[in-house]
Amino acid sequence: MPDREEVGAALAGIADPSGGGSVLETGRAGGLRLKDGVAGLVLSVDGLTQDVAERLRAEVEVALRRVPRVTGVRIILTADKAAAPAGVAVAQDSAVPGIRRLVAVASGKGGVGKSTVAANLAVALAKRGLAVGLLDADIYGPSVPTLLGIPGRAQLEDGKLLPMTAHGIKALSIGMMMATDKAVIWRGPMAASAMMQMIEQANWGVLDILVIDLPPGTGDIQLTMAQKLKPSGAVVVSTPQDLALIDARRAIAMFNEVKVPVLGMVENMSTFVCPHCGERSDIFGHGGAAALGEGLGVPFLGAVPLTMTLRLASDAGQPGSAPEFAGIAERVAIGLGL
Ligand SMILES: Nc1ncnc2c1ncn2[C@@H]1O[C@H](COP(=O)(O)OP(=O)(O)OP(=O)(O)O)[C@@H](O)[C@H]1O
Ligand SMILES: [Mg+2]
Numbered sequence: 001m002p003d004r005e006e007v008g009a010a011l012a013g014i015a016d017p018s019g020g021g022s023v024l025e026t027g028r029a030g031g032l033r034l035k036d037g038v039a040g041l042v043l044s045v046d047g048l049t050q051d052v053a054e055r056l057r058a059e060v061e062v063a064l065r066r067v068p069r070v071t072g073v074r075i076i077l078t079a080d081k082a083a084a085p086a087g088v089a090v091a092q093d094s095a096v097p098g099i100r101r102l103v104a105v106a107s108g109k110g111g112v113g114k115s116t117v118a119a120n121l122a123v124a125l126a127k128r129g130l131a132v133g134l135l136d137a138d139i140y141g142p143s144v145p146t147l148l149g150i151p152g153r154a155q156l157e158d159g160k161l162l163p164m165t166a167h168g169i170k171a172l173s174i175g176m177m178m179a180t181d182k183a184v185i186w187r188g189p190m191a192a193s194a195m196m197q198m199i200e201q202a203n204w205g206v207l208d209i210l211v212i213d214l215p216p217g218t219g220d221i222q223l224t225m226a227q228k229l230k231p232s233g234a235v236v237v238s239t240p241q242d243l244a245l246i247d248a249r250r251a252i253a254m255f256n257e258v259k260v261p262v263l264g265m266v267e268n269m270s271t272f273v274c275p276h277c278g279e280r281s282d283i284f285g286h287g288g289a290a291a292l293g294e295g296l297g298v299p300f301l302g303a304v305p306l307t308m309t310l311r312l313a314s315d316a317g318q319p320g321s322a323p324e325f326a327g328i329a330e331r332v333a334i335g336l337g338l
Contacts, residue, residue, distance in 0.1 A: 002034055007064065010066065013063065037072060039072070040074040042075075044079065045079045073097075103231060104214055105234075115143040119147040123168065123319045124320070130209055134172075144172075161202040174194060218250055232336055235264060240288035263331075264301035265293045270306070283306065
């Protein structure tokens with residue numbers, strides 16, 4: 001049985017968002033019950049906006065789950081007065097406890113810069129003050145450890161994977177669990193379950209957003225992710241080139257089918273900026289993603305030029321150099337109601 005005192009101590013560490021001390025001191029949390037390892041309590045959300053209330057609920061849940069021998073958590077929310085309406089409540093909360101929004105970064109075609117966009121987007125969202133995680137769902141070709149410059153191995157704590165921290169975000173990748181030169185030969189369903197484990201059997205703590213860097217295409221991993229995790233939105237990355245755009249259209253169609261809202265498209269490698277003379281050339285064309293998006297009713301989130309700086313920064317594990325991601329992150333955050 002979990003210890004009442006330990007549970008109390010966990011709650012004493014959570015501040016009441018309205019001030020006045022911890023949730024225990026202000027009476028916001030009460031009616032604590034411990035039965036068969038399940039910790040139950042009543043949480044009053046009086047005077048809190050929907051967003052703040054949800055964040056508090058997630059914080060309490062995560063704190064209780066960390067208490068030794070707690071196997072389940074039941075929180076009953078009560079409000080005497082109706083909660084104030086949230087700012088822009090468009091997006092659904094995620095199905096994963098403690099994580100408010102899941103965002104999938106996808107493309108139909110490989111090599112268009114999904115991982116680069118996912119890592120830089122995650123860092124740009126964190127710069128907006130949000131608590132952000134980055135999950136590398138590319139089991140066969142993980143690139144997040146390189147993009148964030150994280151060489152080590154992820155640790156286990158109480159049987160749960162601990163995400164690693166870099167550049168102000170948390171991250172997990174299969175590349176943090178095995179040697180990089182080892183071939184990963186897994187069947188589709190196994191790869192999909194490895195991805196699910198990195199979400200469900202990992203201790204992400206409280207996150208505003210978990211960005212999921214998907215492998216290319218519309219296979220097992222993408223479908224499992226979309227159906228089981230029901231992300232709040234998807235970002236589709238494409239180059240302006242026709243071939244990439246045809247595949248982007250497929251990715252958008254898949255998300256429509258599984259009812260995941262497409263937050264918008266990012267046009268990557270949009271314009272090449274010569275590092276020597278600064279001349280701009282549209283190697284893969286320009287404006288194709290915006291045009292496709294317009295045709296399909298999908299918002300345009302922004303264009304990222306093809307630059308030597310971004311390529312070098314990506315290889316060196318230094319995201320955050322390209323200024324274009326600030327605008328993209330702003331539009332994504334708005335799309336998620338954050
Ligand atoms: N805007 C850019 N400017 C310069 N280099 C870029 C840009 N975007 C991506 N790259 C480079 O292109 C290569 C492929 O990018 P990335 O790995 O992000 O693509 P991906 O779509 O995730 O690939 P995969 O389909 O294999 O997962 C990397 O070497 C990356 O550094
Ligand atoms: Mg990738």
